[in-house]
Amino acid sequence: MPIILPAGKGKYLNVVGLMTRNNKLFFEVATTTFNSTKMIEFIERFLQQIKQKTVIILDNAPIHKSKKFMQKVKEWKLQDLYIYFLPPYSPELNIIEILWRRIKYNWMPLDSYLNFEKLTENLNYVLNNFGEKYDIKF
Numbered sequence: 001m002p003i004i005l006p007a008g009k010g011k012y013l014n015v016v017g018l019m020t021r022n023n024k025l026f027f028e029v030a031t032t033t034f035n036s037t038k039m040i041e042f043i044e045r046f047l048q049q050i051k052q053k054t055v056i057i058l059d060n061a062p063i064h065k066s067k068k069f070m071q072k073v074k075e076w077k078l079q080d081l082y083i084y085f086l087p088p089y090s091p092e093l094n095i096i097e098i099l100w101r102r103i104k105y106n107w108m109p110l111d112s113y114l115n116f117e118k119l120t121e122n123l124n125y126v127l128n129n130f131g132e133k134y135d136i137k138f
Helices: 036-047 067-077 095-107 116-128
Strands: 014-019 025-030 054-058 081-085
Touching: 014 036, 014 095, 014 116, 025 036, 025 116, 036 067, 067 081, 095 116
Parallel strands: 054 081
Antiparallel strands: 014 025
16 A cells, blocks of 8 residues: 655755865755855855965856856955866765765654754754764765
8 A cells, every 4th residue: 555645845944065175064054045145145154254265166056157156256366265166067076965965865864854843953963063973084
């Protein structure tokens, strides 16, 4: 006998993050989609925390390539924040994709998917404990 699950539009979470190879993570979780404006605001908040020349490597997502975003790339360079883009069609070079897969398929307990509150709680727990309880060896 098949199990029937009701389908419907529900809440969702989006995570944006910047990660170093030594498991430091700067991230934000939102219940809205990320567009170029929100990505710019995220990087502006990150920029306030850095104290030395910094390089961010991004994929070629449309929000990273908009005119508005590319204009900010020029401004950030003047503040010692450099943006480089991965070659097109090379997701295997994007190290944060390893993190997203580990979170979804290894570190999130199955009960995370019972309800939105549990999902939010468990996701925040994993993200806030990345680099300590959860890590990736490169």
